[in-house]
Amino acid sequence: MTRTHWAAITAVVLALLFAGAATVTSAQRDEPRASGPAHDSADAGFARDMALHHQQAVEMSFIVRDRTSDEDVRRLAYDIANTQANQRGMMLGWLDLWGLPKIAADQEPMAWMGMAGHGGSGPKDGAVMPGMATRTQMAQLRKASGKQAEILYLQLMTAHHKGGVHMAQGCVERCAPGVERQLAQGMVDAQESEILLMADMLRKRGAKPAA
Structure with a gap:
């Protein structure tokens, strides 16, 4: 078969898969989900909170790709953005299948881990969960360029990953x-590996992870 024929077959198969998924999702929305996780469960809380956490990582990664020409940093940023965007889509899809809202206004972030309000301190400058960058830090990243942008991104993403690992470990448990x-x-496994990689990249730039 030619490449064109394979592409056509692949397109048909994907269309059938998406149609089937849509049918299943539609049917599930009309039926009770006795076997699905509860609104306030760890499963639902993790899916909501990590989807939001991932959203900022994707945003930071796209920002730095426009602020530096360094191929190592741009490659890392692309990998993080691609991986976390895909994972975010999966988690939001699960919430749809479970018939649960993607935003729970009646629950604080990380309440499912017993960490609502960051242990009582509340959100800081827009950082609604540990490890997330503040509005001020995001603004700094948008203004930085070159080596300065690389270092700031690696520092912010290291902290972001540490917060993500802690939350993911909470779901594992x-x-x-x-x-x-x-x-x-x-x-947990992937982000711990990337934390080590970013520490090495920071050392090569005469910097280290932020305290």
Whole structure:
């Protein structure tokens, strides 16, 4: 077969898969989900909170790709943006399948971990969860360029990953056995590896992770 034929077949298969998924999702919305996680469960809380956490990582990564020409940093930023955008889509998709809202106005971030309000201190300058960059830090990243942008991104992303690892570990310990817990463990492993990589990249730039 030609490449064109393979592309056509692939497009048809993907269309059928998406149609099937849409049908299943539609049917599930009309039926009770006795087996799905509860609104205030660790599974639902992790999916909501990590989706938001990932959203900022994707944003930071796209910012730095426009603020430096360094191929190592740009490659890392692309990998993080691509990976976390895909994972975010999965988690939001699970919430849809479970018939649960993507935003729970009646619950504080990380309440499912017993950490509502950052242990009582509340959000700081827009950072609603530990490890997230503040509005001020995001503004600094947008204004920085070259080596300064690289260092700031690596420092912010290191802190972001540390917060993400802590949250993912919380899901490994609290979420029901299954694909979500497996995804959380994968996040722990991958982000711990990237933290080591970023520490090395910072050393090469005469810097170190922020305290």
